[in-house]
Amino acid sequence: MDPNLEHAINIKDKFHFYFLALVFTILGLSIQTSKFISYPQAIVEIFAWASLLCSGLAGLSRMEWLPLSYEHYSKLVEQKAFLREAKPGRQIINESGEIMPPLEVKQFIRDVNSRIEERASFMDKLQRKEKIQYFIHKWLFVVGLIFLAVSRAIALFSLPSSPVT
Numbered sequence: 001m002d003p004n005l006e007h008a009i010n011i012k013d014k015f016h017f018y019f020l021a022l023v024f025t026i027l028g029l030s031i032q033t034s035k036f037i038s039y040p041q042a043i044v045e046i047f048a049w050a051s052l053l054c055s056g057l058a059g060l061s062r063m064e065w066l067p068l069s070y071e072h073y074s075k076l077v078e079q080k081a082f083l084r085e086a087k088p089g090r091q092i093i094n095e096s097g098e099i100m101p102p103l104e105v106k107q108f109i110r111d112v113n114s115r116i117e118e119r120a121s122f123m124d125k126l127q128r129k130e131k132i133q134y135f136i137h138k139w140l141f142v143v144g145l146i147f148l149a150v151s152r153a154i155a156l157f158s159l160p161s162s163p164v165t
Contacts, residue, residue: 020059023141027052030148037155045151051144055137062133069126076119079112086112 031049036042086092086109092100
């Protein structure tokens with residue numbers, strides 16, 4: 001693999017782990033440091049918690065599916081490499097170590113092509129799902145931060161009347 005691409009993937013993976021940890025850290029700290037001053041402030045604070053929690057859960061779900069995506073991509077690359085090697089006229093050895101007859105080779109190549117198409121279709125679905133999960137993860141985090149800032153601003157600027165218990 002190209003060293004620059006490998007480095008880019010490594011940095012991207014570290015960022016995703018950091019971002020996921022950041023979401024749960026902010027959620028935990030906001031719960032621990034909360035002080036309810038009024039009902040509107042409490043509602044905004046709870047919306048912030050819900051947004052941060054949903055963001056974190058979307059991130060966790062994404063991280064759960066990510067290894068499956070890498071696994072399928074690796075198998076896809078392996079199957080494509082096999083097809084490049086399996087040109088007509090070349091001998092292919094089956095699992096038992098015997099050379100396959102030409103008709104069997106053609107059928108085997110058709111089967112590999114079919115599996116490649118199925119795997120590519122499945123990977124497209126995985127990538128769409130991953131993009132949606134990341135979109136939810138990122139933007140619910142932003143929404144949660146905004147709600148949290150609004151809640152804390154309400155608490156800061158409101159006169160302490162009767163605290164909500």
